[in-house]
Amino acid sequence: MNTSISSALKTTLKATACAALLASASAAFAQSSVQLYGQVDEWVGSQKFSANKSAAVVSGGGMSTSYWGLKGAEDLGNGYKAIFTIEGFFLAQNGQYGRFTGDTMFSRNAYVGIESPYGTVTAGRLTTPLFISTILFNPFIDSYVFSPMVYHTYLGLGTFPTYNTDQGVTGDSGWSNAVSYSSPNFNGLSATAMYALGNTTENGAKKWSGQVLYFHGPFAATAVYQYVNFNNVPSDLGSFDSSGVPGLKSQSVAQVGASYDLKFVKFYAQYMYTYNNQQITSWHVNTGQGGASVPVGPGTVMASYAYSRDGGGFNQTRQTAAIGYDYPLSKRTDVYAAYLYDHITNQSSGNTYGVGLRAKF
Numbered sequence: 001m002n003t004s005i006s007s008a009l010k011t012t013l014k015a016t017a018c019a020a021l022l023a024s025a026s027a028a029f030a031q032s033s034v035q036l037y038g039q040v041d042e043w044v045g046s047q048k049f050s051a052n053k054s055a056a057v058v059s060g061g062g063m064s065t066s067y068w069g070l071k072g073a074e075d076l077g078n079g080y081k082a083i084f085t086i087e088g089f090f091l092a093q094n095g096q097y098g099r100f101t102g103d104t105m106f107s108r109n110a111y112v113g114i115e116s117p118y119g120t121v122t123a124g125r126l127t128t129p130l131f132i133s134t135i136l137f138n139p140f141i142d143s144y145v146f147s148p149m150v151y152h153t154y155l156g157l158g159t160f161p162t163y164n165t166d167q168g169v170t171g172d173s174g175w176s177n178a179v180s181y182s183s184p185n186f187n188g189l190s191a192t193a194m195y196a197l198g199n200t201t202e203n204g205a206k207k208w209s210g211q212v213l214y215f216h217g218p219f220a221a222t223a224v225y226q227y228v229n230f231n232n233v234p235s236d237l238g239s240f241d242s243s244g245v246p247g248l249k250s251q252s253v254a255q256v257g258a259s260y261d262l263k264f265v266k267f268y269a270q271y272m273y274t275y276n277n278q279q280i281t282s283w284h285v286n287t288g289q290g291g292a293s294v295p296v297g298p299g300t301v302m303a304s305y306a307y308s309r310d311g312g313g314f315n316q317t318r319q320t321a322a323i324g325y326d327y328p329l330s331k332r333t334d335v336y337a338a339y340l341y342d343h344i345t346n347q348s349s350g351n352t353y354g355v356g357l358r359a360k361f
Contacts, residue, residue, distance in 0.1 A: 031075040038068035038361055040092050043145070043336075045354020049162050051347035060091045062356035063143050063326070063336050065099060067108050073115070081115040083122075107174060120182045129192050129211030130253060131173040133222040136213075137257030137268050139293040139302040140322060145352060146338040148306035148320035149270055149289040156308075156318075157276075165344055166313035167285050169274065170228050170251045175207055188216040218261040226253040247279035266293045268304070276313075283312030299327035302338075316345045332360040 043062030048054035060066050069087035076082055087108035089099045097105050104125075111124030130153075131142075140147035144155065156168020178196035189212070196207040211224040229250040257270040272287040291304030302325070308318040324338030335357050342350035 032072065034070060034072040036068070036070055036361075038066070038087075039064060039358060040066045040361075041356060041358040042066075042092050043354045043356025045352070045356075047145070047352045047354075048350050050342050050344045050350040051164055052162070052350070054351070057354070058093050059145075060093050061099075061143070062145050062338070062354060063140070063334075063358055065089050065142065065144060066092050069108065076114075079117040082112070083115055083120075084112045086110045107172075109174065117184065119184055121180070122182075123179045125174050125176045126178045126180050126194060126196075127174050128172075128226065129194060129209045129224045130169065130226045130255060132192075133211060133213075133224045133255055133257055134270075136220070137222060137259050137270050138289055139266070139268055139291040139304050140324065140338075143338075145354075146322050146324055146340050148291075148304045148322050148340070148342075149287075151320050151340075151342060152287050152289070152306045152308045152318060153272065163344070164314075164347065165316055165318065166276070166283065167274075167287075167308050167310055167316060167318055169226075169253055170248070171207065178207075189214050218263075219258070220260075221256070221258040223256050224254070227251070248276060249279055250277045251275065252277075264295065268292065281312065283310055285310045296325070297327075299325055299334075301325050314345075318342075318344045334358050 041061050041064050042058070043060075044058050045056075046054055047057050047059070067087055067089045069085060071085040072083070074082045086106050087110070088097055088106045089103065089108055090097045091099070097103070098107060106125065109125060109127055111122045111126055113120055113122030134149055134153050135142040135147075138147055138149040140150070142150065144150055152167065153169050154173065156163055156165045157170055158168065159165075175194065175196040177198070178194055180192060180194040182192045183190050191213070192209075192211045194209045198206055207226070207228045209224065209226040211222065214221045227250070252275045253272065255270065255272040257268070259266060259268045268289070268291040270287075270289040274285040274287070276283050276285075285308055287306065287308040289304060289306040291302070293303075294301045301323070303321075303323045305321045306319070308316075310316050320340065320342045322338060322340040324336055326334055326336040328334045335355065337355045339353040340351070342352075
């Protein structure tokens, strides 16, 4: 064979092999991915819970709780993907992981699952459908500092001595030992079902929830139901004896919400009915929230009011109102200022105000 032809053939074969390897590597890279993301939120101001004293604070999570996460996906072919997510909260003001002392490292989410054309199945520690509905339909979203609806839903029952109240939802915004199914999106309509075990020999320690979400143009709506059942002291809910609510056997929560965006103003509304079953008696709580967000300059003005009234127990009324302004410095960074007023029957009023900075990555 001619030497020059042989040399050219070898060069061509090497080039072809290299191209094949590169194509193979590119395809493999396209089939799987891992992403690092999160946010850091710090605010400075004053905070006074109802029936407590005020304190000057440098604290985290003014508008959103700080967290970091890793998520990944691998293409399995035919429309199927293997997915995973691990997300942990942290307190930037002191470097502590979690939202409070004793919180788990990946308390936001920690799961694996399969995405398919027929829906998504996940298992592990999962964000609850009730939390999703609560934050999507109020203007302050997931703020545990300035959102009236978050106060009434998650900062009540079981939060003694911060609050001396029998209002609110048991448990957390995330459930451990859970399995969830989420349907595909059908023209804006989707549904989710979740079931969580106590992982103990007590079969009564269990939780389940169902949710429907609808998004169409400027209109959005939700309906969610959550049931928590346990034998007095479930392993992942803790005892309510110290909160003035001993012997709590089960809790049922139903919530509906809606929003409508007119561009120059977006309206929000929510209603929640909570039924608490004790060993000896029971009581219920009615909660409503109304709010709006209005674009002003490059930023947004937010306002919200929530009202709760229990039908027994402490026979309390709770009223909470908040107003704030969020100003974007970039696509990932914003500054904000907000004020919240909180009052519970026969207790001194709470007042929280401050300014903060939130950076996403």
